[in-house]
Amino acid sequence: MNFCTLCPFQCGVDRVHRFGVCQLPNKLLVSHVQQHFFEEPFISGECNNEGTGGSGAVFFTGCNGRCVYCQNYKISQGEYWKKAPLHVVMxxxxxxxxxxxxxxxKVHNINFVSPTSYTALLIPFLKKYKSKLGVPIIWNSNGYEKRETLQALKGLVDVYLPDFKYFDDAMAVRYSKMPNYLKWVTEALMEMFDQVGYPQLSADGFIEKGLVIRHLVLPGHLENSKKVLTWIRKTFGSKAYVALMAQYYPIHRSIDFPEIHRKLIGEEYREIKEYFLKLGFEDGLFQDLDAADSCYTPEF
Ligand code: SF4
Structure with missing residues (x-):
């Protein structure tokens, strides 16, 4: 872990003594744990009468991104999580x-949310414990990751669930403070695909392995969404699995960005769905537009 270069920021700091961009120490910090029923159906399933099932979500503290519209900002952004009690776990x-x-x-999988900055600690963890858990391990990340770092996760992660937010580096800097985004995210997605391929489901319909790419449609940025979808279709073919997310709602610092300080409207989402279908993807998921509500975000 000395001289951390885990993610594209490549800060080169010794996280025992100093902080890099993510401001995270060389320890596992967990903000929240829950059975999650609002992930994709083949990840979460449905809540049954016994209250069991769902995805076993472990939300790690912090993030290397700083999205102005982050729905998890209370646990992802340093100005918030640093004020709360920290939960260091061995x-x-x-x-x-x-x-x-x-x-x-009885969750269907273990779903590590925002794990990127902890990769160096999660590799030995998974080497030791993955087989004892006996369920698929999901790497639920923002996609702003390094290919070499992901290579060390080969065989340890079953399902990659990254975001692909922008096809425009200027947008990535403006809304998420992620420089050279397109280079990093596309390399990361290709590495993930090389490792796990297309989604494979169990007989009862839960994902066991594969790459699922999430794209959040931002209001007023339809060309961006179309370019993202076109790249995915061209790169991974018609079997690529995209989860089109409509859950954007103005929160956190989006008030400082008037062009995205509103919800997505039905007409915008329809246009992107039609474009998606025109591209000829064989499968995929359209989140309902009514998911654009804070009730779908876990209470941190
Ligand atoms: S994980 Fe944190 S410290 Fe390491 S390179 Fe990324 S931002 Fe910098």
């Missing part, structure tokens, strides 16, 4: 958290 403790989700709450 690897054994993280295993117990995951084990309880699997054995008691």
């Amino acid at each position: 690897a054994k403790e993280l295993f117990e958290i995951c084990r309880e989700l699997v054995c008691e709450q």
Whole structure:
């Protein structure tokens, strides 16, 4: 972990003594754990009468991105999470958290949310505990990652669930403070695909392996969405799996960006869905427009 270069920022700091862009120490910090029922249906399933099932979401503290519209800003952005009590967990403790989700709450998978800055700690964790958990491991990241870092996760992660937000580096800097975004995200997606390929489902319909790319449609930025979808179709073919997200709502610092300080409207979303269908994807998911509500965001 000395001289951290895990993500595209390549800060080169020793996180034992100093902070890089993500401001995270060389320890596992967990902000929130829950059975999550609002991920894609083949990840979450439905809540049954016993209240078991769902995706076993472990939300790590912090993020290397700083999206002005982040719905998880209270746990992702340093100005918020630093004011809350920090929950440092040792690897054994993280295993117990995951084990309880699997054995008691019968989740279908372990879903690591915002894991990128912790990759160096999660690799030995997964090497030691993955086989004991016995469910698919999901890497639910923002996609702003380095190919070499992801290569070290080969065989340890079953499902990659990255975002692909922008096809425009200027947008990525303006809204997420992620420089050279397109280069990094496209390389990361190709590495993920090389490792896990197209989604494979179990007999009961839950994902066991594969790449699922999430794209959040931003209001007023339809050309961006079309370019993202076109790249995915050209690069990975018609079997690529995209989850088109409509859950954008103005929150956090979006008030400072008037052009995105509103919800997506039906007409915009329809245009993107039609474009998606025209591209000839064989499968995929359209989130309902009514998902654009804070009730779909976990309470942190
Ligand atoms: S994980 Fe954090 S410290 Fe390491 S390179 Fe990325 S932003 Fe910098």
